[in-house]
Amino acid sequence: MTQCIDQLSFGNLHGKQITAAFDGGNVSTDGGVLLVTEADRKLGLTGTLGGSLRDTRQAAKVSHIFADMLAQRVYQIACGYEDCNDADDLRYDPMFKTAIGRLPESEGALASQPTLSRFENSISRTQLLRLAHALADRVLDQYASRTPQRIILDFDGTDDPTHGQQQLTGFNGHYDEHCYLPLIVTARIDDGPDELLVAMLRPGKIHAAENALPVLKRLVAKLRERWPEVKIVFRADNGFGKPEIYDWCEDNKLGYLISLAQNSRLRAIAEPWMEDARAEYEETGETARHLHETRYAADRWRDERRVIVKAEVMAEGENPRFVVTNLVGGTAEDLYDEYSMRGEQENRIKELKNDLQIDRTSCHRFVANQFRVLLHATAFVLLSHLRKHLTGTDLARAQVCTLQRHLLKLGVRVRETARKVWLHFASNCPAQDLWPELLSRMRAAPA
Numbered sequence: 001m002t003q004c005i006d007q008l009s010f011g012n013l014h015g016k017q018i019t020a021a022f023d024g025g026n027v028s029t030d031g032g033v034l035l036v037t038e039a040d041r042k043l044g045l046t047g048t049l050g051g052s053l054r055d056t057r058q059a060a061k062v063s064h065i066f067a068d069m070l071a072q073r074v075y076q077i078a079c080g081y082e083d084c085n086d087a088d089d090l091r092y093d094p095m096f097k098t099a100i101g102r103l104p105e106s107e108g109a110l111a112s113q114p115t116l117s118r119f120e121n122s123i124s125r126t127q128l129l130r131l132a133h134a135l136a137d138r139v140l141d142q143y144a145s146r147t148p149q150r151i152i153l154d155f156d157g158t159d160d161p162t163h164g165q166q167q168l169t170g171f172n173g174h175y176d177e178h179c180y181l182p183l184i185v186t187a188r189i190d191d192g193p194d195e196l197l198v199a200m201l202r203p204g205k206i207h208a209a210e211n212a213l214p215v216l217k218r219l220v221a222k223l224r225e226r227w228p229e230v231k232i233v234f235r236a237d238n239g240f241g242k243p244e245i246y247d248w249c250e251d252n253k254l255g256y257l258i259s260l261a262q263n264s265r266l267r268a269i270a271e272p273w274m275e276d277a278r279a280e281y282e283e284t285g286e287t288a289r290h291l292h293e294t295r296y297a298a299d300r301w302r303d304e305r306r307v308i309v310k311a312e313v314m315a316e317g318e319n320p321r322f323v324v325t326n327l328v329g330g331t332a333e334d335l336y337d338e339y340s341m342r343g344e345q346e347n348r349i350k351e352l353k354n355d356l357q358i359d360r361t362s363c364h365r366f367v368a369n370q371f372r373v374l375l376h377a378t379a380f381v382l383l384s385h386l387r388k389h390l391t392g393t394d395l396a397r398a399q400v401c402t403l404q405r406h407l408l409k410l411g412v413r414v415r416e417t418a419r420k421v422w423l424h425f426a427s428n429c430p431a432q433d434l435w436p437e438l439l440s441r442m443r444a445a446p447a
Helices: 033-043 046-049 067-076 086-091 094-100 113-120 125-141 212-226 243-251 262-283 331-340 342-354 364-386 402-408 434-444
Strands: 008-013 018-022 150-157 170-172 177-180 183-189 194-200 233-236 254-260 288-296 305-314 321-325 412-416 421-425
Touching: 008 194, 018 434, 033 067, 033 094, 033 262, 033 288, 033 402, 033 434, 046 067, 046 125, 046 243, 046 364, 067 086, 067 094, 067 113, 067 364, 086 113, 094 412, 113 364, 125 194, 125 212, 125 364, 150 212, 150 342, 150 364, 177 402, 183 212, 194 342, 212 233, 212 243, 254 331, 262 288, 262 305, 262 412, 305 331, 321 331, 342 364, 342 402, 364 434, 402 434
Parallel strands: 150 233, 233 254
Antiparallel strands: 008 018, 150 183, 170 177, 183 194, 254 321, 288 305, 305 321, 412 421
């Protein structure tokens, strides 16, 4: 027999040659994608999103419907394949075929990279708006059987570096680069986890708060339509500290906790408390942190407002901070600690960027890049749904990359018979005890 040129040698083990070849047949490294499919089935997410897209192609010539292509891209992103080019190989993967609803051996391949790229570039602005609303609605539907008491909306922007002649790219001085400036909005419903509601791509050369107020108005209307009595709090950093946002929140009975950029007047107000913090630090050598409150009005404000002042001195230097709020009651310490909890949203943004590569916006057309952002956001929602049902396990607070490694990147041999599709996972798989519990919890949760 002629030796296969694709065989690889790894030396000898106890006198036997170690030889490798990529000829194992229907084996996949992504056996856990079916967990993502289970979460999707429970939420009805990709089906709803795909069903909201209008397909103008000739039906007789269509091999891959929009809903399937959307699910294919989302599942691949969830498993760590953020590049559309990966589809050229993964379209034959037996697990991704099974996840999309095709038999792994006897039915055809999934969509190729060119087909998916045409799909991404076919989406209109009107369709994008429908997708964005559908995504937020399906996330909120998880709480349909509850009546939340309080919802905190966290707004934040982040950078998305651009390259070449992409539409609406711009130089942003804060990030010192040409980029887009996505707006990310999460909601903390009562004491639940952060739920992703908005992932909106914006041009790079804009103010950090651009489009924030229109988005806030739409979200508040959506939330109050569901839960008229729910208390809503807007929380953000100083990039969103604009008078029109304060005014609208006050006029519409929204609470807010928003950081204030430092200026000479605020530093002068804080100076007596900073002196106390300096003295304490000099005496103890340990971080000195004092929290107080005052009344303050900037020139463009219509009224004085409550401002929380943090006077802090630590080994790294002085760290005065200011937070404006219209919340009544609560100590300065309580309110500042609640503002600081927005750091959890920053962790979600890190997951979106570092683990799911939401910044893979390499299309020329801005609208196509916004569609990609929504695909990555959808993948995040599905993985967040898995994480919510891991309470009490070692993965209860795991980051997305850890969920991928422990639950999704599982080797499996796939075998199709006349009556069944068999999935043979490794007998020593460390995650095997988690699967029955996770599936049971997801299936038992309210629809």
